[in-house]
Amino acid sequence: NAGVTQTPKFRVLKTGQSMTLLCAQDMNHEYMYWYRQDPGMGLRLIHYSVGEGTTAKGEVPDGYNVSRLKKQNFLLGLESAAPSQTSVYFCASSRGQSVEQYFGPGTRLTVT
Amino acid sequence: QQQVKQSPQSLIVQKGGISIINCAYENTAFDYFPWYQQFPGKGPALLIAIRPDVSEKKEGRFTISFNKSAKQFSLHIMDSQPGDSATYFCAASTGSRLTFGEGTQLTVNP
Numbered sequence: 437n438a439g440v441t442q443t444p445k446f447r448v449l450k451t452g453q454s455m456t457l458l459c460a461q462d463m464n465h466e467y468m469y470w471y472r473q474d475p476g477m478g479l480r481l482i483h484y485s486v487g488e489g490t491t492a493k494g495e496v497p498d499g500y501n502v503s504r505l506k507k508q509n510f511l512l513g514l515e516s517a518a519p520s521q522t523s524v525y526f527c528a529s530s531r532g533q534s535v536e537q538y539f540g541p542g543t544r545l546t547v548t
Numbered sequence: 549q550q551q552v553k554q555s556p557q558s559l560i561v562q563k564g565g566i567s568i569i570n571c572a573y574e575n576t577a578f579d580y581f582p583w584y585q586q587f588p589g590k591g592p593a594l595l596i597a598i599r600p601d602v603s604e605k606k607e608g609r610f611t612i613s614f615n616k617s618a619k620q621f622s623l624h625i626m627d628s629q630p631g632d633s634a635t636y637f638c639a640a641s642t643g644s645r646l647t648f649g650e651g652t653q654l655t656v657n658p
Contacts, residue, residue: 440591467644476557478637478648479592486644494645526591533644535582539591 438462440540442527448546449517457512457543459527467530468510469494469537470502472523479526485510517547551575552640554649562657567625569652571638574619578640578647583612583623586635586651595636596623628656 443458459468466487471479471494481494485504499521501513510529514521524544528537554571561567571581582597598605598612598621605612611624625632633656638649 476650478552478554478650479646480648481645484644495647528591530644535580535597535639535641535646536594537646539593541589541591 440527440529440538442525442540442543444543445541446544448548449514450548451518453517454513454515455517455545456514457525457527457545459510459512459529459540460508461510461527461529461538462508463529463531463538464507465529465531465538466507467532467534467537468504469528469530470500470510470512471526471528472496472521473526473542474523482512482525517545519547521545522547551647552638552649554638554652556652557650558653558655560655560657561628563628563630565628565656567623567628567632567654567656569623569636569638569654570620571622571649572618572620573640573647575640575642575647576619577642579643580641581612581614581621582639582641582646583610584637584639584648586637588634592637625654628654630656630658632656 469484470482483502488507527540530537584592585595586592609626614621
């Protein structure tokens with residue numbers, strides 16, 4: 437039981453490049469989330485999904501897109517990376533509408 | 549605009565001491581208040597949570613105190629240990645969405 441896994445762990449992009457972050461969970465959770473963590477700002481919700489095929493905007497969705505084609509996977513895309521998107525990105529999942537969210541180990545992204 | 553404000557930003561305590569972290573919120577629609585603990589290089593993990601109709605919840609050395617009228621809540625860590633050194637986040641939920649505070653980096657010196 438791996439829990440929540442994230443790929444890749446680290447990535448450096450140049451401004452304007454695109455990339456996709458992959459999140460996978462093996463706990464059969466309905467809900468999945470993408471957060472970004474910046475110093476002094478805590479974790480901020482980017483997008484979330486309450487089930488396969490459904491997504492919704494969070495607090496800071498601009499510049500990001502997501503897809504939930506399979507229940508166990510949640511993808512976060514950056515179409516044209518900007519230096520302001522330099523951050524640590526965390527994926528999480530939960531069993532329904534629960535405050536107990538299970539987080540992955542994070543992806544450190546640097547945009548130069 | 550941060551809907552959940554957390555203080556202090558950093559905290560240093562001696563082993564055996566009490567660590568206290570405070571949070572305040574504005575949105576009265578929040579319906580659950582969890583605390584998360586994060587070790588370096590790891591994702592956050594749920595530590596303890598409280599509903600707004602309860603004034604205090606204790607789990608081992610960790611206690612949440614909740615003041616609904618003041619819209620404030622706090623985490624108390626009794627008999628703090630070096631292994632408690634981590635970043636702590638308060639949060640507030642509406643439905644499935646969590647709003648996090650800024651985080652407090654706790655260091656417990658041996």
